[in-house]
Amino acid sequence: MSLLRNVEYDLRRFRARVMVASLFVLVAFGLLFIRLVYLQLWRYQELNAQAESNRTAIVPIVPNRGVIMDRNGIVLATNYSAYTLEITPSKLVEPLDVVIDKLSELIDIQGRDKRRFRKLREESKSFESVPIRTRLSDEEVARFAAQRYRFPGVEIRARLFRNYPYNELASHVIGYIGRINQAEKEKLEDQEDAGNYRGTDYIGKLGVEQSYERQLHGITGVHEMETSAGGHAVRRLRSSPATPGNTVVLSIDIKLQQLVEEMFGARRGALVAIDPSNGEVLAFVSKPTFDPNLFVEGIDTENWQKLNQSLDKPLLNRALRGTYPPGSTYKPFMSLAALNTSKRNPEQTIFDPGYFMFGSHKFRDDKESGHGSVDMYKSIVQSCDTYYYLLARDMGVDLIHEQMRLFGFGQLTGIDIQGESHGILPSTEWKQKTYKKPEQQRWYSGETISLGIGQGYNSFTMLQLAQAVSILASNGYRSKPHLVREVVDIETKEKQVVVKDPPQLLGFKPEDLEIIRNAMVGVNIEGTSASSFAGAEYTSGGKTGTAQVFTIKQNEKYEVSKVEERLRDHALFVAYAPAENPKVALALVVENGGFGAQSSAPIARRVFDFVLLGLYPSAEDMEAVRIGQATRPIGKRRPVSSMPWPPKAVSVPAEPSIDDEEP
Secondary structure (H helix, E strand, O other), X not given: OOOOOOHHHHHHHHHHHHHHHHHHHHHHHHHHHHHHHXXXXXXXXXXXHHHHHHHEEEEEEOOOOOOEEOOOOOEEEEEEEEEEEEEOHHHOOOOHHHHHHHHHHHOOOOHHHHHHHHHHHHOOOOOOOEEEEEOOOHHHHHHHHHOHHHOOOEEEEEEXXXXXXXXXXXXXXXXXXXXXXXXXXXXXXXXXXXXXXXXXXXXXXXXXXXXXXXXXXXXXXXXXXXXXXXOOEEEEEEEEOOEOOOEEEEOOOHHHHHHHHHHHOOOOEEEEEEOOOOOEEEEEEEEOOOOHHHHOOOOOHHHHHHHHOOOOOOOOOOOXXXXXXXXXXXXXXXXXXXXXXXXXXXXXXXXXXXXEEEOOEEEEOOOOOOOEEEOHHHHHHOOOHHHHHHHHHHHOHHHHHHHHHHHOOOOOOOOOOOOOOOOEOOOHHHHHHHOOOHHHHOOOHHHHHHHHHOOOOOEEOHHHHHHHHHHHHOOXXXXXXXXXXXXXXXXXXXXXXXXXXXXXXXXXXXXHHHHHHHHHHHHHXXXXXXXXXXXXXXXXXXXXXXXXXXXXXXXXXXXXXXXXXXXXXXXXXXXXXXXXXXXXXXXXXXXXXXXXXXXXXXXXXXXXXXXXXXXXXXXXXXXXXXXXXXXXXXXOEEEHHHOOOOOOOOOOOOOOOOOOOOO
16 A cells, blocks of 8 residues: 655755755855955955966076276276086986986086086076086087087077186285175075075175175166976066176276285285375285185185185285284374373483383383483384383373274274274273183283383284374374275266265374474484485385284393294384375285384385386396395386286186077
8 A cells, every 4th residue: 555645745845955955056156256256356466476477487687797997997807708508407308417427428527517507406497597517618619519419408608707817916905706605695685685686696705896796796687488387488578688787996006006916925914005185095915815716616625725724824814804013103103192192292301221111020122222312203213112111101001092092093994895803902991891800801000011112912904004194194184995986887987986075184283293294204214214215206204113923031132033934023114105295105014024124114115106206116126125135225117107017817718709598
């Protein structure tokens, strides 16, 4: 017997199901509509950018680095074009390792080339070409060209490389560029112009190359490329050309720089020559030097160890970072401080028996029999130590510190390259901060005595000493020393002067400055450096100095022949010329050179002859200076126009004639 169905009940249940299904469909379409509105209105800009990014790729165009010139327009750092072998991974038809192995059969590819390639590849897109070998020879280019059909995705291109044509000359000033390391990369990412370094492999590492990186780098251009889903370049959409870096013009006279470096020869030391009227650095010498070309593509282990482990420390910029006791070159500044504080007057005399007793300690003068009656003029001209032992005792360490700060001792000069040392200008406060133990923090009266002759804790750079003597030369004006004269805009040719601040007047009395300058002129006429300036066609002022490297025992006599070469005294000299209206002021040190009049003063004489008279010494006279035997009057001199120039330069490959292919 069949059951009767309840039609009404079934109908109601069916309608309920239809309504639920309809509601579900309505909600689903509603959600889709809301999502559509959200994506099309609220997130349109973001998603459109993402889509565009997936479709296009930005390939940076690295700008040509700016040129560095000396004050006379001689190019010191430039770029040259050379062949590179490059691989575009997205165009290869064989595995990358196989391709590299086959290339190695034609072209010498070292392990370091492969390691660099892998590193660069990780940082690049698949459609960007990556160099596997740089600076190919013509023979290597010819070999590859004959087999080029075997290597789809491998091309020879022309790229620019940095070159320093005069090798080691002025390397500490110019500096060098090198590959950007991880620390530099992270630092760049935090800066506003990080995008300007996209695609850039090199950055300034030292000297002007480092300190003027922004001006030299230029503005990076871009190629906007349309890419396929597989990441292959399809076509170029638009381009924005790169703007080359600006030209940096140094205040350095590179021929003067060469002359000084040659006179130092194999000796260690530093020289800084400044125009006292404006602070322009004319020569900035640190010996020994190094070849900056070694660093451009990454220095090899052998050369790095040779430079880094050398006892001569060629990588140390002695003019900027090397600190030395000033020795007797400190005496003119001590005398001016004494006049400025009324601790001495020019006519006041002391009696010098050849030593000064402080308690039980005998501070000896360089002249065993003493100088007798000594006034301020004689104390400078004959370099009487005893005079300054007494003066230091009477002034005290803190007054000396206060007065010497006016000359810039123990402070950064603010020169326009990085890495400058402060040096040490001691005071009681300085000693308390420097040492930890209470007995070390105490300042003892006996420590003050040797400060008067530029010894003790005194330790300054040649840059500081050159700035100080330029203050004397300019009648009490202090100018900020700078190595860059101007930056020339590559597009507008507009010249931007680097230092715009006028010289600062320090407030010394003109009559006091005249007393010190007259005494320094006396040094070069009748004093310790008279032989070096005999027959000069101009009047100059100077002061010799000898700085102890190690302290001999109280009753021992210093004998050069019995002292190891690296333990001998440093030879220093400060000078300016012409005395009436100084055009150049300088400070120099010959490490372990002995007496300043013998090793350093002759170099200063040749600098003045070059700058003031346009003359340079004969070969015989140059050799006498190099071996420290130029105490006699100088020999035959020749016009600068006949100076051997240029020095032996780097062999730069000829520019390739091939065109750089587009990606």
